[in-house]
Amino acid sequence: MSDKILLGHGSGGTMTRKLIENLIVKTLGNPTLNKLTDAATLNLPSGRLAMTTDSFVVTPPVFPGGDIGKLAVYGTINDLVMVGTKPFYLSLAFILEEGIELELFRRIVDSIAEAAENVGVEIVTGDTKVVEKGKGDQIYINTTGIGIIPDGIEMSPERIQVGDKVILSGTMGDHGITILACRKGLEMKTDLKSDCAPLHRLVNAMLDVEPKIRVMRDPTRGGVASVLNEIAEQAGVEIKVEESRVPILPQVQGMCDLLGLDPFHVANEGKLIAVVPAESAEEVLSAMRALPEGKDAAIIGEVVAKTEYPEVFVETEIGTTRILEMLAGDQLPRIC
Amino acid sequence: MCIGVPGQIISIIRFEGIVETKGIQRKVNLALVPEAKVGDYVMVHAGTAIQIINNEEAQATLKLLEELVGDEE
Amino acid sequence: MKNRYRDPLLIQKVTQKIHQVTESLDRTVRLMEVCGTHTHSIFHFGIRDLLPEKVELISGPGCPVCVTPMEFIDQAILLSRQPDVIITTFGDLMRVPGKRGSLLQAKAEGADVEILYSPLDSLKLARENPEKLVVFLGVGFETTIPLSALAIQQAEVEGIRNFKILNAHKIVPPALRALTTQDIRLDGFILPGHVSAIIGLKPYHFLAEEFGMPGVVAGFEPLEILLGILKILEQLSEGRAEIENVYRRVVCSEGNRRAVEMINKYFVLTESEWRGLGMIPDSGLMLKDEWKDFDLLTQENLDAVKAVQEEMEQLSEYSSQNMDGPCICGLILTGRKIPLDCPSFDKVCTPESPLGACMVSAEGTCAAYYRYRGRGGRFHVR
Numbered sequence: 001m002s003d004k005i006l007l008g009h010g011s012g013g014t015m016t017r018k019l020i021e022n023l024i025v026k027t028l029g030n031p032t033l034n035k036l037t038d039a040a041t042l043n044l045p046s047g048r049l050a051m052t053t054d055s056f057v058v059t060p061p062v063f064p065g066g067d068i069g070k071l072a073v074y075g076t077i078n079d080l081v082m083v084g085t086k087p088f089y090l091s092l093a094f095i096l097e098e099g100i101e102l103e104l105f106r107r108i109v110d111s112i113a114e115a116a117e118n119v120g121v122e123i124v125t126g127d128t129k130v131v132e133k134g135k136g137d138q139i140y141i142n143t144t145g146i147g148i149i150p151d152g153i154e155m156s157p158e159r160i161q162v163g164d165k166v167i168l169s170g171t172m173g174d175h176g177i178t179i180l181a182c183r184k185g186l187e188m189k190t191d192l193k194s195d196c197a198p199l200h201r202l203v204n205a206m207l208d209v210e211p212k213i214r215v216m217r218d219p220t221r222g223g224v225a226s227v228l229n230e231i232a233e234q235a236g237v238e239i240k241v242e243e244s245r246v247p248i249l250p251q252v253q254g255m256c257d258l259l260g261l262d263p264f265h266v267a268n269e270g271k272l273i274a275v276v277p278a279e280s281a282e283e284v285l286s287a288m289r290a291l292p293e294g295k296d297a298a299i300i301g302e303v304v305a306k307t308e309y310p311e312v313f314v315e316t317e318i319g320t321t322r323i324l325e326m327l328a329g330d331q332l333p334r335i336c
Numbered sequence: 337m338c339i340g341v342p343g344q345i346i347s348i349i350r351f352e353g354i355v356e357t358k359g360i361q362r363k364v365n366l367a368l369v370p371e372a373k374v375g376d377y378v379m380v381h382a383g384t385a386i387q388i389i390n391n392e393e394a395q396a397t398l399k400l401l402e403e404l405v406g407d408e409e
Numbered sequence: 410m411k412n413r414y415r416d417p418l419l420i421q422k423v424t425q426k427i428h429q430v431t432e433s434l435d436r437t438v439r440l441m442e443v444c445g446t447h448t449h450s451i452f453h454f455g456i457r458d459l460l461p462e463k464v465e466l467i468s469g470p471g472c473p474v475c476v477t478p479m480e481f482i483d484q485a486i487l488l489s490r491q492p493d494v495i496i497t498t499f500g501d502l503m504r505v506p507g508k509r510g511s512l513l514q515a516k517a518e519g520a521d522v523e524i525l526y527s528p529l530d531s532l533k534l535a536r537e538n539p540e541k542l543v544v545f546l547g548v549g550f551e552t553t554i555p556l557s558a559l560a561i562q563q564a565e566v567e568g569i570r571n572f573k574i575l576n577a578h579k580i581v582p583p584a585l586r587a588l589t590t591q592d593i594r595l596d597g598f599i600l601p602g603h604v605s606a607i608i609g610l611k612p613y614h615f616l617a618e619e620f621g622m623p624g625v626v627a628g629f630e631p632l633e634i635l636l637g638i639l640k641i642l643e644q645l646s647e648g649r650a651e652i653e654n655v656y657r658r659v660v661c662s663e664g665n666r667r668a669v670e671m672i673n674k675y676f677v678l679t680e681s682e683w684r685g686l687g688m689i690p691d692s693g694l695m696l697k698d699e700w701k702d703f704d705l706l707t708q709e710n711l712d713a714v715k716a717v718q719e720e721m722e723q724l725s726e727y728s729s730q731n732m733d734g735p736c737i738c739g740l741i742l743t744g745r746k747i748p749l750d751c752p753s754f755d756k757v758c759t760p761e762s763p764l765g766a767c768m769v770s771a772e773g774t775c776a777a778y779y780r781y782r783g784r785g786g787r788f789h790v791r
Contacts, residue, residue, distance in 0.1 A: 181360075186526050189361040254358025257341045258380075259526070260500075318420050318631050320455025325780050328760040330513075332500030333524060335339050335382040336445060336473050336549060338552035338603040339446055340629075340659070365529055367559055368668045379606060379659050382499070383527025384556045386668065387606040387659050394658035398413055401632060405422030 005100045010130030020128065023106060027113045028092075032124040040124040042089055047148040050085040052076060056141040060182055061108065065175075065193030068139055069108035071269060073115035074198045075220070076145040081203040082216045082272065084153035087119065091144040093127040097136035108139065119198045121145070152211055157234035157275075159214045164303045165281035166239060167274045169202060169288060170195065170296040172224050173252040173266035181255065186333065188258070190251050197270030202294050205287045210280040218272050222327045225264035225312070227273050229326045232310040235275075239312045241301035241324065259333035264314075264324055266331070275303065340379045342389055348374055355380055414630030415454075423635045424459045430642040431461040439465045439594055440641055441744055443585065444601030445472030445773070446629055452777045454631040464638065467744035468774040470584055471601065473549045473577075474501045475742065475766040475773050476683040480721070481577045482507035485546055487720050488575065488705075489520035491713035495538060496522045497531040498546040505769045508724055528553075528560040535564070535572040542713060544705055547576040552603040554578045554694060555668040558675045561696075561703050573705035576696060579681050582612040583692035587683075589620050593744055597623040597641035599634070602656045607672075609664025613652045621650040628656040675700050684766055685739030738765035741774050748778040755779060 008015040025034060032040050054076050061068040073090065080087045092112065096105065116123055174195040181188045199218065206213060215235075219227040224246075232239045248263055256263045270293060276284050281299055288294030312324040343357035348366065355364040355378060365384040366372050378385035413419070431438070442448055448468040451457065457466060470476045482505050489496045489512060496512065503513045503524065516522040521541075525531055528545055535543035547557045557574060564572045581604050589595065600613060605626045616622040623644040627637025636655045644651060654660055672694070681693020696704040708714050735753055740746040748754045748767070758764035760776050767775040 185523060185530055187362060187530075190359060192359075249359075251359035254341075254360040258339075258357060258360060258362075260339050316454050317415055318417050318454055320458040322453060322455050323780065329504065332503050333526060334501040335499045335526065336501045336553070338444070338550065338601070340552070340603045340606070365527070365556075365559060368555055368665055368671070370667065379603070381552050381603060382556055383529060384559065386552060386555070386603065387661075387665055390658050390661070397633075397636075397655065397657055401419055401423065401636065404426065405419060 003102050005096045005098060005102060005105060005130060007098050007130050007132065010096065010128060016128065023109055024126065024128070027109045028116065028123045030122045030124070032122060033126075040089070042124060044088060044146075045148055047150060049146060050080055050083055050149050051144065051146045052079040053142070053144045054079060056143070057137060058179065059137055061104065061138050063182055063194055064178055066196035066269070067108055067111050068141055069111035070115045071196050072141040072143050073112055073119065073121075074196055075269065076143040077119050077121065078199045078218045078270075078272070080145050080147045081200045082218055083149060083155055084203065084207060085147035085149050087121050087145055087147035087200065089124045089146050090116065090121050091125045092123050093142040094129070095136055095140040095142075096128065096130045097138050098130055098133040100138050105139065115198070119200055153207060155213060155215050157215050157231055159212075160231070160235035160237055160275050160303055161214075161277070162237070162303055162305060163278045164214055164275050165278055165299045166228070166241065166301040166303070167276055167281065167285060167288070168224065168246065168298055168300045169199070169272045169274075169294050170270070171247045171249045171252065172219075172268060172271070173256070173263040174249060175269040176223070176266035177252045177255045180259070180333075186259075188255060190255065192249070192251050195268055195270040197293050199270065199272050199293065202272065202288060202291055205291055205294075206274065206284050209284050209287045210276060212277060213284070214275040214277070216272050216274045219268045221267050223263070223265040223267060224273065225262070225324045226326045228312045228324065231273070231275060232312050235303075236306055236308070236310055237303045238305040238307045238310065239301055240304045241312060241314045243314050244317045245298050246300045247296045247298050260335065261331050261333065265327040278302070338381050340381045340386065342377050343380050345372055345374050345376050345378060348372070353385070355385070412630070414628070414632045416632070419632055420459070420635065423632060423639060427459075427464070427635065427639050427642060428461050430639065430646050431463050433646045434463065434642070437463045437465060438596045438642065438645060439467055439744070440597045440599060440638065441467045441469040441588070441595055442599040443469040443471045443581065444599075444604070445475070446603070447471065447599055447601065447627070447634060448774060448777050450629045450631070450634060452780065456631060456634055459635065460638070464642070467595070468741075468777070469588065469744060470683060470686060470742040472773055473553070473579065474505055474769060475738070476579065476584075476685065477502075477505070477548055477577050477766065478682045478684050479507050481548075481575070482511070483509065483724055484717055484721060485575060486510060486512060486515045487717045488544060488713060489515045489522055490518075491716055493541045494521065494713050495534055495541050495543045496520065496546065497525050497534060497543060498522065499548070500524045502546055502548060504763060505766055506763060528556045529563065532560055532563055532567070532569060532572055535569050536567075539571060542571055542573065542711065544573050544575050547574040547578050550579060550581050550601070550604050551607040551672070554580075554676065555607065555671045558671040561675055561700060562671070564703060570702070572703065573708065574696070574703055575705045576694070578676065578694045579683065579692055580694065582608075582615075583689050584683060584686065585613070585616060587686055587689045587692070588743060589616065589622060591743060595622070595744065596645060597625070599637050599641070600624045600626040600652075602626060602628050602660060605654070605656070605660045605664065607665050607668045609660070610652050610654055610662045617650040617652050623650045624652045626652075626654040626656050626660050628659065683742075685742035736765035738767045741767050748775040751775070
């Protein structure tokens with residue numbers, strides 16, 4: 001086998017076959033995938049089916065704390081578990097750029113296998129295409145995930161009530177800032193790592209304590225600000241966030257200071273925001289803190305009013321208030 | 337108009353230093369503050385130190401503030 | 410470590426002082442901050458919440474992006490579309506609309522536009538791409554100008570000939586003079602901290618001496634801004650007009666001599682157009698004759714420059730009136746209107762599709778108003 005991905009690897013001929021058998025099936029194999037049929041046939045327990053899809057593009061594909069493979073599996077799982085789903089199966093489609101190192105691809109497939117095993121899901125179908133050099137950015141991954149929502153779990157923003165608490169499961173902005181620090185031209189050195197992690201255990205622990213959690217979201221692109229604004233709008237409420245309670249690593253704050261960015265707008269990949277009834281908020285919080293992925297969890301605010309004009313505002317560390325807007329456009333580093 | 341972030345110089349080679357701000361390290365040009373030493377805090381704007389931070393003055397300002405608000409109690 | 414410049418108790422006390430001093434004044438006081446980063450901090454920390462109604466803060470022309478004329482953006486965009494040109498810029502400029510789109514759009518259409526953290530990184534690109542013309546968009550005030558000078562110096566030392574500056578640098582004191590002589594009622598200036606770190610206090614003395622206008626150099630932490638406001642109010646209450654400095658940890662009265670020398674070595678004063686303020690004498694900087702090699706627009710033998718100049722002539726037949734709605738940027742920059750007075754604000758003009766440059770930069774007055782527009786219109790200071 002050549003040590004680079006070639007156009008032939010996506011031709012559908014023997015090279016494709018070899019790549020799939022020797023690398024993908026060998027690493028990710030399970031009885032369903034191993035059949036290599038055109039479509040996977042699946043058995044699922046009864047219940048409401050949840051399905052999600054996501055595409056992953058990240059530069060660089062391997063970064064401190066993870067890589068695009070791990071990101072793809074955990075990102076998909078997290079979308080499923082945010083509505084209380086028990087995840088079962090994933091699909092996986094790669095778009096590879098001609099000329100990338102086979103070793104890089106192998107590393108990413110290994111990482112996918114490890115991540116899938118860690119959360120107990122099977123990769124049951126997939127696809128591999130190769131595009132000409134210059135037509136892609138090394139590797140893109142598209143996924144679909146399906147699972148079953150157990151009876152009795154029904155999260156929806158309409159259930160949000162005044163007084164409900166807002167919980168953030170850990171420090172904000174780690175992933176986005178880690179990726180930014182890797183960016184060519186910025187040359188910032190940090191010991192930061194992406195927070196890329198699965199949230200299924202955390203969600204289970206939370207739902208065990210309080211099945212009536214109103215809503216959960218993972219604040220990926222657009223950051224905490226965007227998710228809170230979405231929740232406020234869907235529920236028709238005003239949300240207050242106390243800035244001093246929001247967990248953030250000093251390095252993330254430092255990088256945001258340097259580049260003039262707002263950490264509330266920076267992406268996370270292993271965090272969730274939950275709106276929880278006030279009476280059980282402390283108990284949910286303790287359950288979260290008992291797990292490593294929730295050890296820095298904090299109640300960061302609350303729902304203060306039902307309103308026709310939904311908004312999120314921040315009580316600053318000096319006791320004043322400002323509006324927390326959704327991210328408009330792209331966050332661009334600035335100096336002025 | 338000009339974002340400035342304070343950081344501490346942790347090493348210097350000629351007119352360049354490594355400056356650390358809240359755990360972030362970056363190469364910073366020190367040509368405008370040639371008298372800066374390792375350990376000094378500098379104000380960094382767009383990758384260049386524009387001034388050495390005067391710790392005595394910082395303390396004096398805080399003291400002034402405390403006196404200012406203290407005199408009515 | 411606790412940030413003492415954000416100590417709520419101290420802030421409360423200084424705020425009380427501000428209220429006390431304000432009571433002794435028999436009129437509304439209008440203070441202008443002329444630094445975009447002050448504007449940003451004032452909104453970010455909700456400083457206006459803390460001030461008495463009689464103290465009005467006006468955001469002046471303090472963000473270099475806001476005051477850069479549209480023609481500059483047009484030139485940069487046209488240039489970015491030329492073959493073998495790499496444009497390097499601070500992120501701030503990317504969204505600024507010219508007459509035909511923004512650099513962000515040009516990049517999307519395939520132009521090679523790189524966002525930098527430091528002008529010196531531009532040289533690295535020039536070294537790595539000797540066959541390309543690497544152009545740095547030189548926008549910024551006194552804080553940033555020495556950095557452009559350092560880049561030119563380094564290019565000269567290393568003999569990097571494919572590095573050029575498209576220059577729109579401006580300096581602050583002449584703009585303050587222009588503001589003071591215009592028909593605007595102002596009672597004092599919160600002077601820019603990091604510009605002052607370079608130029609010191611002397612260039613502001615004319616404010617107090619010629620116009621009886623108080624000015625205080627302040628830092629960017631909430632307590633530093635409040636202290637700056639308090640000092641101006643005290644001057645007003647005692648009938649004094651002086652230039653004071655409450656940002657002594659960074660600003661000394663003589664400024665940074667070496668940085669000023671760098672500016673003077675490479676640049677010379679010239680008339681300059683400020684968006685909204687018009688032409689201001691001696692408020693811009695151009696490269697001295699001996700450094701013209703680095704000044705992009707004087708390189709008339711370069712195909713890219715020739716092409717840009719031809720297209721600019723065609724473009725100049727358009728006028729800014731051809732934009733999608735009225736923009737009162739100029740009146741906002743001079744403190745005569747606030748964004749809420751503008752018929753386009755929050756309607757055709759938003760951060761997603763900014764009309765004027767005041768909406769473009771995060772510190773632009775309109776963008777700041779938009780972002781932090783308060784509950785129940787509380788940010789409406791008047």
